[in-house]
Amino acid sequence: MSQPISFLSDFGHRDEFVGVVHGVLAKLAPSSRVIDVGHGFPRGNVKSAALALTRAVQYLPEGVCLAVVDPGVGTERKAIAAETTWGTFIGPDNGLLSPAVAMVGGATKIVSIENPEAIIPSPGQTFHGRDVFAPAAGLIASGEAAIHELGPQIPGEEIVPLLLPLTEAKNGTISGQAWWVDNFGNVQTNIAPEDMGSVGLGPGETITLKIGASTHSVPWVGSYADVDEGEALIHVDSVGLLALAVRGGRADEALNLAEGVAVSLAASRSATAE
Amino acid sequence: MSQPISFLSDFGHRDEFVGVVHGVLAKLAPSSRVIDVGHGFPRGNVKSAALALTRAVQYLPEGVCLAVVDPGVGTERKAIAAETTWGTFIGPDNGLLSPAVAMVGGATKIVSIENPEAIIPSPGQTFHGRDVFAPAAGLIASGEAAIHELGPQIPGEEIVPLLLPLTEAKNGTISGQAWWVDNFGNVQTNIAPEDMGSVGLGPGETITLKIGASTHSVPWVGSYADVDEGEALIHVDSVGLLALAVRGGRADEALNLAEGVAVSLAASRSATAE
Amino acid sequence: MSQPISFLSDFGHRDEFVGVVHGVLAKLAPSSRVIDVGHGFPRGNVKSAALALTRAVQYLPEGVCLAVVDPGVGTERKAIAAETTWGTFIGPDNGLLSPAVAMVGGATKIVSIENPEAIIPSPGQTFHGRDVFAPAAGLIASGEAAIHELGPQIPGEEIVPLLLPLTEAKNGTISGQAWWVDNFGNVQTNIAPEDMGSVGLGPGETITLKIGASTHSVPWVGSYADVDEGEALIHVDSVGLLALAVRGGRADEALNLAEGVAVSLAASRSATAE
Numbered sequence: 001m002s003q004p005i006s007f008l009s010d011f012g013h014r015d016e017f018v019g020v021v022h023g024v025l026a027k028l029a030p031s032s033r034v035i036d037v038g039h040g041f042p043r044g045n046v047k048s049a050a051l052a053l054t055r056a057v058q059y060l061p062e063g064v065c066l067a068v069v070d071p072g073v074g075t076e077r078k079a080i081a082a083e084t085t086w087g088t089f090i091g092p093d094n095g096l097l098s099p100a101v102a103m104v105g106g107a108t109k110i111v112s113i114e115n116p117e118a119i120i121p122s123p124g125q126t127f128h129g130r131d132v133f134a135p136a137a138g139l140i141a142s143g144e145a146a147i148h149e150l151g152p153q154i155p156g157e158e159i160v161p162l163l164l165p166l167t168e169a170k171n172g173t174i175s176g177q178a179w180w181v182d183n184f185g186n187v188q189t190n191i192a193p194e195d196m197g198s199v200g201l202g203p204g205e206t207i208t209l210k211i212g213a214s215t216h217s218v219p220w221v222g223s224y225a226d227v228d229e230g231e232a233l234i235h236v237d238s239v240g241l242l243a244l245a246v247r248g249g250r251a252d253e254a255l256n257l258a259e260g261v262a263v264s265l266a267a268s269r270s271a272t273a274e
Numbered sequence: 275m276s277q278p279i280s281f282l283s284d285f286g287h288r289d290e291f292v293g294v295v296h297g298v299l300a301k302l303a304p305s306s307r308v309i310d311v312g313h314g315f316p317r318g319n320v321k322s323a324a325l326a327l328t329r330a331v332q333y334l335p336e337g338v339c340l341a342v343v344d345p346g347v348g349t350e351r352k353a354i355a356a357e358t359t360w361g362t363f364i365g366p367d368n369g370l371l372s373p374a375v376a377m378v379g380g381a382t383k384i385v386s387i388e389n390p391e392a393i394i395p396s397p398g399q400t401f402h403g404r405d406v407f408a409p410a411a412g413l414i415a416s417g418e419a420a421i422h423e424l425g426p427q428i429p430g431e432e433i434v435p436l437l438l439p440l441t442e443a444k445n446g447t448i449s450g451q452a453w454w455v456d457n458f459g460n461v462q463t464n465i466a467p468e469d470m471g472s473v474g475l476g477p478g479e480t481i482t483l484k485i486g487a488s489t490h491s492v493p494w495v496g497s498y499a500d501v502d503e504g505e506a507l508i509h510v511d512s513v514g515l516l517a518l519a520v521r522g523g524r525a526d527e528a529l530n531l532a533e534g535v536a537v538s539l540a541a542s543r544s545a546t547a548e
Numbered sequence: 549m550s551q552p553i554s555f556l557s558d559f560g561h562r563d564e565f566v567g568v569v570h571g572v573l574a575k576l577a578p579s580s581r582v583i584d585v586g587h588g589f590p591r592g593n594v595k596s597a598a599l600a601l602t603r604a605v606q607y608l609p610e611g612v613c614l615a616v617v618d619p620g621v622g623t624e625r626k627a628i629a630a631e632t633t634w635g636t637f638i639g640p641d642n643g644l645l646s647p648a649v650a651m652v653g654g655a656t657k658i659v660s661i662e663n664p665e666a667i668i669p670s671p672g673q674t675f676h677g678r679d680v681f682a683p684a685a686g687l688i689a690s691g692e693a694a695i696h697e698l699g700p701q702i703p704g705e706e707i708v709p710l711l712l713p714l715t716e717a718k719n720g721t722i723s724g725q726a727w728w729v730d731n732f733g734n735v736q737t738n739i740a741p742e743d744m745g746s747v748g749l750g751p752g753e754t755i756t757l758k759i760g761a762s763t764h765s766v767p768w769v770g771s772y773a774d775v776d777e778g779e780a781l782i783h784v785d786s787v788g789l790l791a792l793a794v795r796g797g798r799a800d801e802a803l804n805l806a807e808g809v810a811v812s813l814a815a816s817r818s819a820t821a822e
Binding site: 278280282287307309310311312313314315326327329330333334335456457458460467496497498499509510511512513514517519522 | 559560561562563564565566567568570571572574575578591592619620621622623624670671672673674675678679
């Protein structure tokens, strides 16, 4: 029985790259449903795509996950397949798969995709999405190959991790960063509600938000409707992290935020905020 | 037997939003074909997406239509499912579904999606596409749920309509507006050939087109080939409405038009046009 | 048994055009898998899309290829279906299909799609993707119609070819052009390794690259990893043509290249290069 394949990349929609990978999958796994998780992630930005995959994975049907953001194509980086209880993750060994694999409980087996019979011969070394990763995904999804047939097993501790910034709690302030600005201008931070709880902050409070030299006083509310049109808010977003939004507007523009910018949150105990 | 699902949103292609909804649909309705009607509609522009859905619906396979352009997510607006002879329309109650539902003959039953068993629990209240609308679409498409199981029935007259601008005929002039500029720069108006007929205008005539203070003399022709390269034309477009185009060019740029701009059409009876 | 349909266009992702064609295909060929080869090709650029299709076709599952880049819609250009050993190619007769058809061995039969029973009646003449090409593709893919039922056969020599620039070898220099800049800024030329071999050039050599008045000295290497970050390289790309790239960067920007710009390659025999 064919497994569904969830496919994510930074190939964009200008060229035929995404379509060619779909073609390879259709040839090798003609009965597999293919879900495009997204292909518009920033070019070569492994972290951005890895976070997206981590947010998405619990909503994807169990089976095969094919992820290709591969700035190191043509270098020594490995091509890997990782077996988990969710299914099989396939992609470059550059940290892209690590957080999603961890999210579903970790890998029970990891192989380096090297078997020439599982790879499409090509004149060039630049399109491993088509020549290495898609064939592996198609073969696993169709049941034509088992993971150990793709290449030699490698120890999990040899895999490249994704280094993600941690939050810090100090003197009643949580420091973190903006780590995703979505298409609507909403800004997700790496700060969880539990981090806030650890310094005694919770929903309903007014929070002092610092971004560089700017300070804002922003209410922590349950939904957009709890503030007026055009007002900023802090809320727990659909993934469960603290996020900054502006009702009917763009928080990235209103607050001058971009991915990677440091933010800190603290209680607004005095009346001097804003 | 599983029904096909036609899916439209303003989620764009930068993030994983569209893919996550596909994941939810694949889990709940693994045998349903999913058609992406489009996800590039302007952010939060209910009217633009509603018109697109209305143009598209007669070409979509009968089944389930999942439409999410939802600037009011997290407010009091309802989530609805509307049963029609075409199939079931699912989306926010903000006017998005109304014209397409009317186009297929109106709704025979409308429910407010409130049953917690049909909704995916989430830490946040911002991604109803994933948590509320996609599960409803998947359950209906797979036959796992009937519409009345999604929530209480609500009267049709309580539904939010989409207010669309009407055309006006006066002194031989039809006044309307540009209401869609497509990717190629073609400008569809809300003026039908019948409107033109009511003031005695028809194909083959030269039309005086007024846009703000500018006046243009434009032929009403059958196809692009009836004018020279670079020339403007009026024609009945693929949806059956009067549209402005430039052969081999962009009418929006040539005529300084954008969605919502007022246009008027009249006979060119004198030689003073252009 | 239904055949898969590979679909390519310049419709973009802003409107519902791609989705409406999918709707028509789903109605006529409900069991056919549809692969989006790509829809982001430059508006009306037949050559760009034709080259993409030619690069892709060997990776697409045999069946039906529906390709619509159609700046001449509404003129006298024919709508054609071409039968090959790969399957059936359907699109406008403007050169779009010619190189891909040649790539799979040429057409055994070509018809002009004119049968009114195979065409969706429409108020306008501007959306042949929906009204003419998609129905033909759906009818062939589902087996509902044979190619000769679409319209009268036409001789292959009446088909519009795609005129592609040739390379020229003279005095040890190969002259060609940049003919594809991909989403990552990599620049494919129309020069094959065999062209280079004909003037005695091969991998491992340093090549003198001339673009307009600029001269660059660039190594011909096997993969990105053979040069330092930020350095330019020449390599055989994933399609088998010579391409210019910059490791970790964009060759189009670094070398001031765009599609159609002339380039020449020669041996770097003196020390005066760069």
